Amino acid sequence: MGCDDIQQCLLDETLPRFEGLTEHVSACPRCLPFSQSLSEARQLRGLVPAPGRRVPVAKTKRRLQLTAAMALIAAGIGTQVSLGHDWLTRRHHASPQVQAQAHENRAIPVVASDEDDAQAWSALRELTRETSAETRRNPRVDDPATQPFGALSSWVAPHATSPLRSLNLGAANTRIMLTSED
């Protein structure tokens, strides 16, 4: 019979007792403190607990609601900032093709009346078609030399040269410069 069984015997008087139980309890370093604690526990009968030590649920709920509201506002602001940054980044890193197409959609009605501009845009579209297969979507990020830098690659990469820049497109060049990567 181990100490656990003996302690169970002390807890329950109906359990069968073996000879030498009292001697064991008085000599055992585990059972003796347990027996003393049990005697103290038996004297607690009728103890009326004092009021107090009550967790203020209403106050906790109010504070929880306030914190939740602040967290929601912070999350909303964070989302807005993230989306704004994403939009700016996408616009910044848009491929020349997309930018040219976007510019074409906007600018053609304006420049259609100018013959030089019309020729320039025609040349630009032709050039875009020719170079579309050879031009990377994002030359800086896709460059193997700068790939390890991840999102910072546009900072560490040397100034990019685009085939579009080398063209002398006359008046249309101004618009291209405005919508190009820099």
Added chain:
Amino acid sequence: MPLTKELMQPVPPRSAIVVAAERGELLARERPRLEALARRLVWDPEEARDVVQSACVDAVSQWHTLRDEARVGAWLRQLVVNRAASHLRSRRVWSVVAKLFLVEPEHAPSVDESADQREHRARLGTALERLSTRQRVAFTLRYLEGFSLDEVAESMNIDRGTVRVHLQRAVKALRANGAL
């Protein structure tokens, strides 16, 4: 209301009214005893009243589950113990939330007790808070209320051996926390 209309109103069977009145009277008679029990279980008089009120509502709605009318006292005690255990579990969660949000428990020390008694009760209350709900309920029923092991087992709806295990662990934990 005219007399003819009043006479035409459906009248519930008298036996049902009598039974309801008897049950209400029984609950009112048992209420102080149940509140004392709940007070020792949840360690707070206001919460004890809420626990007993919820248990009385349970009793009214579940009266048909009572098998032996002679053992209605034990049945009501079981309902109070269940409600108190549920309350203790939810309060444990709220205690964690309160600690997270730096809301301190409210103290309301009694003026008619000595500093030693107050300290001893506070130590015991804190140590009981640290026990698991079952250990706490078993210890309270056995040593604060003075129920027999069989009564504790019946109230908690567990067997006698499990009560012994809960009590053994509770006594050891209370000693380790300096409450015994």
